[in-house]
Amino acid sequence: MSIHDIPVTTITGEETTLADFKGKVLLIVNTASACGLTPQYKGLQELYERYQDRGFVVLGFPCNQFAQQEPGTADEIAAFCERNYGVTFPLFAKIDVNGPDAHPLYQYLKSHAPEGEDQEIEWNFAKFLVDGAGMVVQRIDPRVKPEELTALIEEYLPAG
Structure with a gap:
């Protein structure tokens, strides 16, 4: 099974897979x-805005497992993200990690x-970078800020 075959549910409740993201670099x-x-x-x-035209997508998966810091409904989560951060990257239904x-x-x-990092997710905002072939290339600590990832992301994107 490929990562692209895994069933997921969008924040609006649509059942789908990650197949739409084949060939893209995912965070x-x-x-x-x-x-x-x-x-x-x-x-x-x-x-997302900087690299989406080069085949990069951020995928957000809300999770309430860490100190109940994501208590909202799907509609509340989507509205919060749009209102406070202008989020336009894909969000999915709340899950356990x-x-x-x-x-x-x-x-x-x-x-x-x-490197065999089959360990529990430590906190909110843990990140996984997946290359265009669907391979998990790096697990990134939650405390690493997104802006610190530009060089890493660019390694996996086509030149542009």
Whole structure:
């Protein structure tokens, strides 16, 4: 199974897969609206705007597993992100990233991260960089700010 085959649900409730993102470089992030790291939404949106024309997409997966910092409904989460950070990158339905109910996407990401990093997600805004072929190329600590990722992202994008 490829990462692109994994079923996901959009923030608006549509069942789909990541197949629409084949060939694109992905930054997959577990997000939260009431976290000290929530301002990272701004940097994630800036990365998306800067590189989307070169085949880069940020995918946000809200998660309420860390100190209940994402308590809202899908509509509340989407409105918060748009109103406060102008988010236009794809958001998905709230999921679990750890434990017995961890979403299959996060099971895949954790088990396919380089250097055997099959470990629990430590906090909101943990990031995974996936190359255009669908390979998980890097797991990135939640405290790493999006703006610190430009050189890494550019390594995987076509020249432009």
